Amino acid sequence: MSEQSNTRGERMKDFNLVIAGVGGQGILTLANIIAEAALMEGLDVKTSELHGLSQRGGPIPCHVRFGKKIYSSVIMQGEANLVVGLEPLEALRAAYFGSKERKTAFVLDTWRIVPSSILTQKEAYPSVKEIESKLKDFSSKSIALNASGVAKKEAESVVYTNVYLLGYCVGKKLIPLQKSSIIEAMKKIIPEKYFEMNRKIFELGMKKS
């Protein structure tokens, strides 16, 4: 388990992960894989998701918490160990859950999905560089990767961005779970005919780390 120091000493050996992105990016699949792997390692786990209205093009923050005993499925502000951002602006929105105290790590993909409300309301979408610099106050490190680029090149679909980022995080030991349990969980969650490609992209992510 993660033994990172925390803001209040006594508890918080739980691992808190935020997966941020936009509907259709495979956020729930990623959460399901990690939850299943945590269960395989004998841990208690909860994930929090939102469906329906918020799913239609809106931001979908999904929380995964695992540890000895988990009560709330929703992570408290500043308490995330790791934020996986499938979309840069959504990674920034998840800054709420990150903090220097908690040494939150941010791993994000660089492909920007610009909300059309930004365009019609003439707001600006910050550059990935700006986003990384803003994240500094809410993290100990942030890593921006062109995961979607790799996914498109190797698998002809951005759908695989999620497992690339997962591979990277597991390789970097940013998620305190064994690679073998993650692979087992992937086998269980991902339909058989897509498994090999997912595994391939996952391994590429691990290599990158």
Place this chain on the structure above:
Amino acid sequence: MSSVLSSKAGDKAILLGNEAIVRGALESGVGFASSYPGTPASEIGDTFAAVAKKAGIYFEYSVNEKVALEVAVGAALSGVRSLVSFKHFGLNVASDSFFPVMYAGVKAGLVVVVADDPNCWSSGQSEQDSRYYARIAHVPMLEPSDSEECKEFTKLAFELSEKFKIPILIRLTTRVSHTKGIVKLGEMKKGKTKGEFDRHSIRFRSFPPQILETHKELHEKLRKIREISERSEMNLILNEYKKAETGIITFGASFNYVMDSLSILGLNWPVLKLGITYPFPEQTIKKFIRDLKIVFVVEELEDVVEEKVRELAKDANPKIKISGKDFLPASGELNVEKVLTALMKISGRKIKFDLGKHSAEFNKLKIPARKPMLCPGCPHRATFYAAKVAAGPNAIYGGDIGCYVLGVFPPLETQDFIFSMGANVGIVHGMKKVSASNRKAIIFLGDSTFFHAGMPGLINILYNKSNPLVIILDNRITAMTGHQPNPSMGKTGMGETVEEISIENVMKGFGVKNVKTVDPFNVKEMIASIKEFLDKNEPSVIVAKRECRLLTVRRARKEGIKLPVFEIDQKKCKKNGICLEQIGCPAITKENGTYKIEKDLCNGCSLCFQICPNKAILVVKE
């Protein structure tokens, strides 16, 4: 969803609260289930739909929640254990039948599951607290706080229902329905799926004076269930309370926030966790508060339990200080931050981390909002665009419930008011009746909404004569709640193929003279049809028929068919911005003054291609 059925007794599975309800029902020998989709309850029905055939039970998506309740009542009166589920507003729709059924009771177990949505994550219209129904309908109510409890409470609900022959209400909230957690699975139980109604039993003939008798009986049943509740492990006390000065009463999702907050503050205050929240376990509560100096009631939305504790304290401990809504909001959902902040105030303890400062720092980031919106290629966008071109800025655009509610945002803005399923129809009729200018008005209704609650209002328009244009947005599915079948598409909840109910024929059968089916992706025809019908002196109907684009895209992907993708020819683009500013498609962006279509997001509907006056939008050639 598969693990709901496939996993064996003794296994541990990760289930959504909603899925765990289904597993609990299957472990209780449920034989019949029904639902009308509504988030956050939708996955209960969806899970039944996925497993019903294999489990050998019956499931249906009924046309609305009232019907869903009634069919479940029919099965339960015939001796088959039944479960019906819907969202909070669904219970409002069903309530007319719900109240008398409580009096009459049932033969086999009937469990009614309602899911509330504090914070309105998926419900625009209100933050309804359905707990009040328990009292007005005299229905015993259980409130689980996680997936494991969802399963166990469902089993208890069936037991109680069968023992006392009355329906039992399980009340969920979004964070219980949509949290996945570990569930220890029990044995599946094969229950009856066939049974016969005994027409000689008179108790179901709701009629005075017998109804006074059943009312009396109902109160007697509640008294007995209260006794069970007083002894039930579902209402339990955590932590030592004998010498404690401060205690907490909580239940449901709030219980989790309490446990996390106490742990953060290093407090071991006693917590009375309620599982059966109606009838109130009065003696249990009295005993709990008798020797306390302070009791803090942690509940989301209204102060239902707090009010009850105040009433009980008058007798049990008049000097006790009762807190609740003085520290917690009565709107929005609770979370650890809110409960923790309240507990810091009450206990005087502090944490090192400055929550206020952190929030303030975060707010300084001023992150542009990402609002939910119609998907790229959504046929509703094309219909809304055509309607605005045809009807102009002064027409009334009646809104309703479904994906199309997202037309509320700019640039479409075609949902002038939104109240409840089908409400639009009656409201526009009223507006037309009092309008001195014979103002043009369009009623937008989804296909599922048309069947759910749209038809009575439409008959009223014909009967009482007004002339709005009704546009049925028939996207061949109930999309917003996760793509459930409905009567217009010829598929049932069990996947059976049945005759499609043609909306056009229904309208003609009602006597509507001007009825037309138009493909929204034919923009010119749609604009012309709307213009033509808006000039009529009688009501008219356009069925805007085009499959939900998400389904088209999924099917194309599966079959290896490539849908067209569009791009902007920068040489021809005169940067008038119509494609972006009038339709708000998520696939169209603008950077440094240049308009662009994101190929990975474009779903190829061709709306932008059709409306560009400069013919600057083209199909990408492979």
